[in-house]
Amino acid sequence: MNCEEARTQFVDYWRGTLEEAGGEFDAHLASCERCRAEAQELRDLWGTMGAMPEEDPSLGMRTRFYDSLRSWRQQESERRQRFWWVHRPAFQAACAVAILAIGVAAGYLARGRDTVELSQLRGEVYNMRQLVALSLLQQQSASDRLRGVSFAYRVEQSDPQVLSALLTTVNHDPSTNVRLAAVDALRNFTDNPIGRKGLVQALAKQESPLVQIAIVDQIVELHEKSAAPAVQFLLASENLNPEVRQRAQWALKQLQ
Secondary structure: OOOHHHOHHHHHHOOOOOOOOOOHHHHHHOOOOOHHHHHHHHHHHHHHHHHOOOOOOOOOOOHHHHHHHHHHHHHHHHHHHOOOHHHOHHHHHHHHHHHHHHHHHHHHHHHOOOOHHHHHHHHHHHHHHHHHHHOOOOOOOOOHHHHHHHHHHHOOOOOHHHHHHHHHHHHHHHHHHHHHHHHHHHHHHHOOOOHHHHHHHHHHHHOOHHHHHHHHHHHHHHHHHHHHHHHHHHHOOOOOHHHHHHHHHHHHHHOO
C-alpha cells in the first residue's frame, strides 16, 4: 500500500471501521512516519469535533423565526404593490422591444468600426490567455497550477502549446487534484487526434486510482476503441486497485 492508497483509508481509520485493508494500512503507518503523523493528527481532530457539545435551540427561536417570516412576507407584498406595473404584459413587451432595438443599433455601430483593430484586439486577448495558462502550469504552487488548468478552457482546441502543457501535467504533475483537473480540461481537446492519443497514452503512466478512473471514463465517453490495448495493459498490473480493475473491465466491454 502506497501513501495515496493509505490516505483513502483515513476516514474508516478515524471511524474505527477499517477491516479488510486494516493489516496493510497498519503496516504502512508503521513504516511511513509522514502518513502516521497525518493520520493521528486528523484522528485527534475528528475526536475533538465529535466531543463538542451540541447546542439546543432556545424556546423563543421558533417564535422569532415566524415573526421574521411574517414581516418579510408583508414587506414583499408591499413591494409588489408599489411595482405592480412591472409585471404587466404590456410593459414587459415594451421592454423587450426596446432592448431588441438597442441591441440592433449597437450591432450596426460595432460593425461600422475598424474590423482590423478588433481582430488585433481579439488576438492580443487570446495570446494573453495562452501566456497566462502556460505560465501558471509551470508554477510550484498546486493552486497556481489549478488556475492554469482553468485558463486552458479559454483557449482554442487547436492550440498545440496548451495541449502539450496539459498532457505534461497529466503525466507528471505531483498533485492528484491538478492531474484530475487537467484530465477534465482535455475534454476540450479530444476533437484533436493528438489530444485523444495523448489521453490514451497517459493511462499507463498513472499511479493514482482516481486519475486512472477519470481517464478510463473519458475514454469510454469518447468511445475510443483504439484505447482497448491500453486498458488491457492496465488490467495486467498485479497491484491494480480493485475499483480501477472493475472500472477497466467495464470499459473494455463498452469499447467492444
